[in-house]
Amino acid sequence: MFYALYFEIHHLVASAALGFARVAPIFFFLPFLNSGVLSGAPRNAIIILVALGVWPHALNEAPPFLSVAMIPLVLQEAAVGVMLGCLLSWPFWVMHALGCIIDNQRGATLSSSIDPANGIDTSEMANFLNMFAAVVYLQNGGLVTMVDVLNKSYQLCDPMNECTPSLPPLLTFINQVAQNALVLAQSGGISAVAVRSIPGFIVALCSANERFCDFTDGKKAVLPF
Template sequence: MFLILLNGVFFRLAPLFFFLPFLNNGIISPSIRIPVIFLVASGLITSGKVDIGSSVFEHVYFLMFKEIIVGLLLSFCLSLPFWIFHAVGSIIDNQRGATLSSSIDPANGVDTSELAKFFNLFSAVVFLYSGGMVFILESIQLSYNICPLFSQCSFRVSNILTFLTLLASQAVILASPVMIVLLLSEVLLGVLSRFAPQMNAFSVSLTIKSLLAIFIIFICSSTIYFSKVQFFLGEHKFFTNLFVR
């Protein structure tokens, strides 16, 4: 009985350790991560209401699959701020023409730009500094209150479009100050190239746009970006209610 409960909690927690940038393969090796998942799962066995009847043993594989789905949806929601800032860095690097420096990000395992990796690590640091681990544990416990272990619950699949819209819109909004400045610099460089073609203004455009982008990012980091990560820390119900009800 204890092993069934432990495995049920494990299947809900495991996706979090694969998707969150500070808990996945690039940061924690599998030999350490799996015991940590079981250790955390053993402390969350009593979270929420657990109704174990004869039907649990008859449909144990279906219920375990349900726990995996809940864990995946919960990990998607909790990874939203990191994905948003990763997209912000990719958008800014694309606008300043620095996507040629893309490399494999060990924290995500994907081909990404340098600024995207920086923003991803920045959001992770702010998240952990602001009590992110407590937020994750509280969100997991709230998910058990909404969808208890080995119980039937429905999923809001229609909210996938809302999730993707929120991801794209927030990324564009956060990148918009830098995008506006880069657009104005592009216009000024075009005017300069038109009246002084011998200067070859576009040969130094990457340097100029990079300096402007870093300057705007430095201004926004302590105000807009920092507060945006902290905003997600107060949205427990948003994360857990987005897909599960």
């Protein structure tokens, strides 16, 4: 009885390891599931539960945990997981990069460019936009999308069968993702520069025409528009 339980636990660990290799990169990349939100043993337990929940085979179909056949399977699953994590996380990376650009242009993180050793590296706008994107993502069913992507990934690339995805459709999809990311970043950057230029325009107008912006008498400034 105990011998059967021992081998059953080994098969369970093998299936959990293969599932962990595919699911863990997604948890590492997404900002609302990384170490800043979930850390240590609770995150690993949740990853294993999600991995076993979407595992498409019986637990005893995985190869033995300590066998040589597990090495290429784990590497393959890790590569698929990294690709899925990148595709699911690119909107958050775009928003984070946009926040860094805004803070750098307004001078909040300019010290990191002048003195990288002692300058400020943290961008508050980047963190805010990253969390804002996470809220929008979760509000619109992002977790359901993540689980559905994992389920469909097992249909396209089964670890127990031959997994040779066609490269042309994959490269086309990556190209579309990169184009959309650049368009979003460019449109957001233009909006940020426009908003940033308004106060500069007002200050320049006040400097050139002091009669329009006279704060010495304690009254509010009167602008010509």
